[in-house]
Amino acid sequence: MAYELIVIGTGPGGYVCAIRAAQLGLKTAVVEKSPTYGGTCLNIGCIPSKALLHASELFEEAGHSFAKMGIGVPAPTLDLKAMLNFKQEAIDGNVKGVDFLFKKNKIEGFKGTGKITGAGKVEVTDADGKTQTLEAKAIVIATGSDVAKLKGIEIDEKRIVSSTGALTLPEVPKHLLVIGAGVIGLELGSVWRRIGAKVTVVEFLDGVLPGMDGEVRKQAQRLFEKQGMTFKLSSKVTGVDTSGKTLKATVEPAKGGAAETIEADVVLVSTGRVPYTEGLGLKEAGVKMDERGRVAVDHHYATNVPGIYAIGDVIVGPMLAHKAEDEGVAIAEILAGQAGHVNYDVIPAVVYTMPEIASVGKSEEDLKAANVAYNTGKFPFTANGRAKANQQTDGFVKILADAKTDRVLGVHIVGSDAGNMIAEAAVLMEFGGSAEDLARTCHAHPTLPEAVKEAAMAVAKRAIHM
Numbered sequence: 001m002a003y004e005l006i007v008i009g010t011g012p013g014g015y016v017c018a019i020r021a022a023q024l025g026l027k028t029a030v031v032e033k034s035p036t037y038g039g040t041c042l043n044i045g046c047i048p049s050k051a052l053l054h055a056s057e058l059f060e061e062a063g064h065s066f067a068k069m070g071i072g073v074p075a076p077t078l079d080l081k082a083m084l085n086f087k088q089e090a091i092d093g094n095v096k097g098v099d100f101l102f103k104k105n106k107i108e109g110f111k112g113t114g115k116i117t118g119a120g121k122v123e124v125t126d127a128d129g130k131t132q133t134l135e136a137k138a139i140v141i142a143t144g145s146d147v148a149k150l151k152g153i154e155i156d157e158k159r160i161v162s163s164t165g166a167l168t169l170p171e172v173p174k175h176l177l178v179i180g181a182g183v184i185g186l187e188l189g190s191v192w193r194r195i196g197a198k199v200t201v202v203e204f205l206d207g208v209l210p211g212m213d214g215e216v217r218k219q220a221q222r223l224f225e226k227q228g229m230t231f232k233l234s235s236k237v238t239g240v241d242t243s244g245k246t247l248k249a250t251v252e253p254a255k256g257g258a259a260e261t262i263e264a265d266v267v268l269v270s271t272g273r274v275p276y277t278e279g280l281g282l283k284e285a286g287v288k289m290d291e292r293g294r295v296a297v298d299h300h301y302a303t304n305v306p307g308i309y310a311i312g313d314v315i316v317g318p319m320l321a322h323k324a325e326d327e328g329v330a331i332a333e334i335l336a337g338q339a340g341h342v343n344y345d346v347i348p349a350v351v352y353t354m355p356e357i358a359s360v361g362k363s364e365e366d367l368k369a370a371n372v373a374y375n376t377g378k379f380p381f382t383a384n385g386r387a388k389a390n391q392q393t394d395g396f397v398k399i400l401a402d403a404k405t406d407r408v409l410g411v412h413i414v415g416s417d418a419g420n421m422i423a424e425a426a427v428l429m430e431f432g433g434s435a436e437d438l439a440r441t442c443h444a445h446p447t448l449p450e451a452v453k454e455a456a457m458a459v460a461k462r463a464i465h466m
């Protein structure tokens with residue numbers, strides 16, 4: 001069967017690529033080895049984690065915040081099975097949505113593992129071992145990423161879990177030991193803490209969320225500690241003894257030194273993800289990889305083999321669903337003869353804890369390292385009317401603008417709803433806007449985004465409410 005495009009993998013990169021290609025008139029097929037479409041994001045990533053974050057946040061609110069608002073309800077009780085079912089419904093709804101969109105756009109789906117067997121040839125092996133070969137002018141690899149393994153620690157997805165197991169624990173662990181204070185550790189650590197677990201996070205570096213703005217990292221850590229999370233920084237887990245009823249983790253200073261033992265019921269390994277290329281036949285096909293095992297591509301997502309392209313987590317760049325989606329659109333447009341493009345300077349990142357942590361563009365550390373002169377405007381949510389009304393005043397907005405041109409170079413937000421607020425910063429930056437542009441844009445009152453406007457005013461030292 002001949003197609004103009006075959007996409008291997010149907011995560012946010014692959015399924016969006018297929019839809020955009022079909023919209024542009026390309027005869028498109030997708031190959032997916034999992035029983036359902038949607039990839040990591042819809043099945044075991046963004047969507048299920050956000051469903052549990054939402055449910056657990058309301059659980060915590062019901063227990064702690066309702067009474068002071070005059071809402072008298074009995075102390076909430078946890079029905080974990082129902083909460084996990086709520087999460088499953090979120091997955092099912094989203095996965096069905098992708099099915100629907102494939103049908104609507106006349107995209108043919110093949111369930112099985114795809115292997116590139118030559119120029120324009122993909123062999124698909126289904127669950128029963130039956131194979132068929134598809135042919136296409138172009139192949140897009142969108143096979144995503146997998147959990148990074150930790151040497152000497154065997155993930156069984158029951159007691160020693162990755163994010164996948166941490167989304168389906170059948171009971172709340174008394175003590176959850178998280179390895180890695182990155183996005184997954186903090187999001188899923190928050191979920192289980194809110195519904196009753198004691199959570200200890202062991203982090204190799206000297207702070208949480210490496211890579212984010214330094215001030216944001218410090219504030220975030222303080223807030224998570226206030227919520228009851230314990231951090232063991234500059235430390236590493238070197239082994240987990242699984243022989244007893246509770247797990248015994250050996251924790252050492254990162255630089256070496258005396259070890260201590262931490263007992264836990266469940267250990268979550270969240271030390272990053274690695275590109276997934278197993279079984280794709282890339283070596284045989286002659287496709288080059290980079291030094292970190294990612295598929296090497298040029299600015300147009302082309303590999304060194306003509307007709308083979310790659311996007312999403314499997315190539316360079318942040319492992320984020322929206323980055324994969326935008327690359328999916330870009331490559332489809334390029335293959336259809338248009339000028340597809342992604343602006344890597346404006347990719348927002350959000351940690352969906354409470355408060356949320358969101359950023360786009362450069363951090364102060366980035367700008368200092370690049371010797372760029374900048375002005376800073378900061379505004380705390382304690383001075384924002386709506387945040388005060390809701391009694392959700394943790395956090396701040398920080399805007400970094402070029403000292404000469406006032407162009408906004410980075411925006412960082414710690415606060416309730418930061419993930420939604422970062423969008424206006426991204427739009428502004430996409431248009432090359434200045435802090436003054438943002439400061440002179442009328443924002444509805446009373447809203448949290450007024451803090452973004454005030455931070456923009458603070459760049460020129462003229463914030464009103466501070």
Ligand code: FAD
Nearest residue numbers: 009011013033039040041045046114144312313319320321
């Ligand atoms: P994937 O979504 O990984 O999809 C790849 C697909 O390819 C899979 O379905 C796989 O089965 C299939 N595949 C692989 N090999 C083959 C083969 N040989 N043949 C056929 N099919 C194959 N990102 C965000 O932006 N926001 C979030 O809130 C967020 N939350 C996350 C929470 C968790 C717990 C995790 C683990 C990740 C989260 N991410 C989040 C990251 C996000 O899931 C990824 O960045 C995104 O899924 C990458 O999309 P992708 O299309 O590149 O790959």
Ligand code: NAI
Nearest residue numbers: 180181182183184185203204236270271272273319350351
């Ligand atoms: P991460 O890269 O965000 O964090 C890993 C953390 O583990 C880092 O702080 C790192 O210093 C630490 N670490 C590494 N090795 C260690 C060791 N041996 N001992 C102790 N600590 C160690 O990776 P994470 O949290 O696993 O998430 C993977 C990716 O998934 C993220 O980078 C992100 O791209 C994506 N994701 C995005 C989400 C979002 O956008 N909200 C949510 C969840 C995941």
